[in-house]
Amino acid sequence: MLRIHFTSDDLARTRFVEGPDPLWELSISLHRLRRRDASVLFGAWRRRVAPALPADVRMLTALSPVRGYTCDFLTLRTGAELREQTEALRALPRRTLRADLQTFGRLNPGRRLPSWAADLAAGSAPVLGRIADTARACFDVGLQPYWRVIDDEVRHDVALRTRALAHGGWDAVLGTLHPSARWDHPVLTMDFPLDLDLHLEGRGLLLLPCFFSPCHPTTLIDPALDPVLAYPIEHRPGWERPSHALADHPALAALLGHARARLLEAAADGTSTTTELARHTGLSPSNASRHLTALRQAALVSSRRHRNTTLHAVTALGTALLNGQQPLLPA
Structure with missing residues (x-):
């Protein structure tokens, strides 16, 4: 507890x-790779990523077991860019390394670290460099293609x-x-x-x-x-296929155009601002605003002001269109 x-x-x-943290996501994603639960949400990603990881990934998984204590120093620079985080890994002080490895032994009884952990505890620059390089390589394979x-x-x-x-x-x-x-x-x-x-x-x-x-x-x-x-957080099945929405609604894209179809699909996830919908669909805020105006005039999206921003949500008519239903229109 x-x-x-x-x-x-x-x-x-x-x-x-403000956004996802690279090393936190990497560390926890390595847990997901070794677990066999949530196969619907993560199975396809796991099958695609696992074979492409570098052999040195074992250095990270040794320090971050699926169950038990993960060394705090792997996620120290929360909120920083990946480059800053990996540079911080290379420069970790010896006292931090020793303290974390002692905590690892105390909280993970019976789990032995590889022989290189002794050099790590001594602050070995080559070992720290391998850990930082491996973190970067694993991120590039397992997270970068899905980062958006x-x-x-x-x-x-x-x-x-x-x-x-x-x-x-x-x-x-x-x-x-x-x-x-x-x-x-x-x-x-x-x-x-x-x-x-x-x-x-x-x-x-x-x-x-x-x-x-x-x-x-x-x-x-x-x-x-x-x-x-x-x-x-919650996920949608098929998240590892960013373009799945339009593939599921080719007729919708043909009717509205790809940009407006993407916006309508994104608005169905819940109330969002113009900036959030633009980021989600890859449009500029000005283009997203223009297309949202057209969707609102067609009664597919509703918009309302909240303080200094505008919130958008899909309407019942828009939902029916996404679901391929025959909407009941007023006379």
């Missing part, structure tokens, strides 16, 4: 990441929860991060493989929606590190 203890200052400093989809889905989750925060406060956010989450101010409780109390002590909490996250949230173990809570 994980218990996160907040103060009033912590709530004021709790925030979401991952980015869209993570940002979509952040947008939905930000709106929930605006309408219902932190109760509407913290209590819905996971089915096991229970928010009883000032403590957030949820399922976790270890019995752990995390005291934020005025530092706030970084909320990190994670595309590859398994069934439970996860966090860094070292209490001295900036607090992060990575939690799972």
